[in-house]
Amino acid sequence: MSKAFTKEEDGTEKIRLDDLPQSTHPNLVTPSGLADLKARLAAARLELENLRARPEEIDSTMAIAVAERDIRFLESRISKAILIDPKDHSSGVVEFGATIDVVNEEDEQLTFRIVGEDEANPAQGLIAPYSPLGVALLGGETGGTVEWQKPSGVVELEIIAIRFE
Structure with a gap:
């Protein structure tokens, strides 16, 4: 220091x-x-x-x-x-501020919200748009799948819902 x-x-x-x-x-x-x-x-x-x-x-x-x-x-x-106010979005595409429900390969349902870096807290499902998961989800659509590159390998997630709250 x-x-x-x-x-x-x-x-x-x-x-x-x-x-x-x-x-x-x-x-x-x-x-x-x-x-x-x-x-x-x-x-x-x-x-x-x-x-x-x-x-x-x-x-x-x-x-x-x-x-x-x-x-x-x-x-x-x-x-x-x-x-960026998430309430201003209305599309079925994942954008900044979206809350996204996904299902992983083990059939677990997970919920994430894309927020700013200062607000991010992965343990609470709040992820930064520049994180590997944020990058994977951005642009995804309901019913589509995305590939999340993790250190342990690639995880496929199916997007089941996108909300802008």
Whole structure:
């Protein structure tokens, strides 16, 4: 972790951490994803305000630097956000924001929703459009099959329903 130290006018040290890396992909977001980013930014700003109110704490300098870095990251993500409301889609084709019901080769029914990278949580079925599963599903149609390239091999999924909620 790279740090830049500077002296403030009052003689205290200030740390500026390197910015967190940003995705190279367009920052597509759902309305709920954008709301979450804004809530995270508000929470980070509040945390920074609270930290600055207690400068006597031993770890406050590093904690302030972390909060400032996180705020810069979130501000950048929000400024680059491309809002796409799934309710604006009406086609039978998988697009960003779609909720997709599929059946795998073991006849298990699974549900996935294609969301922005910041909102993605594969354990909850929320997948990024640039993930291998997202790439496989995008453009798929109800009744069609797609091939999901996994590290363990190719899995065939039949799309049984597409919803835009």
